[in-house]
Amino acid sequence: MLTAFQDREARLQERELALRDRMQALRVADQEIERKMAALTTAEEELRQTLALADTAAEDDLTRLTKVYENMKPKQAAALFEEMDPHFAAGFLARMRPEIAAAVMAGLSPGAAHTFSVVLAGRNANVPSE
Structure with a gap:
């Protein structure tokens, strides 16, 4: 044991x-x-x-580039915007002061102005409202 x-x-x-x-x-x-x-x-x-x-x-780069476009003559900016992707160009238009954006839009062809307007109007279409 x-x-x-x-x-x-x-x-x-x-x-x-x-x-x-x-x-x-x-x-x-x-x-x-x-x-x-x-x-x-x-x-x-x-x-x-x-x-x-x-x-x-x-953001700093976008702000700086937006100011460059704002300081251009509207017709010159419009000519550049005509060559850009509509969503890209509309993004700059949305960031611009309204009176400058309006002057650029006035210099666009009617088709481009319409396309940019549709893009701008639809940017927040899918945002929840409630």
């Missing part, structure tokens, strides 16, 4: 050592997961800042 108890005690000690090893491995794995999560959080914030910078740069 003493031998059975000693065997059982030895098995329990082996299991306890195995559990300790397993717990240590879990702690190491948990630390690694925390380290990787921190790195991912940092990378996500850096990406968010980069995207914000890119959005700002793109």
Whole structure:
């Protein structure tokens, strides 16, 4: 019986050592997961800042180009707009001051003016109203 108890005690000690090893491995794995999560959080914030910078740069470029078109003679701008994709040109017309956009539209061919008007009118057609 003493031998059975000693065997059982030895098995329990082996299991306890195995559990300790397993717990240590879990702690190491948990630390690694925390380290990787921190790195991912940092990378996500850096990406968010980069995207914000890119959005700002793109908006600045559009604003600058819109001002270039606004400062052109309406007939010259109209000639350029005639060559552009209607959605692209309509985007600039929408950003322009209304009196300048009107002068450019007056310089367009009737077909182009109609196309740009349709694009402008339909830009927000699918926006939910409620």
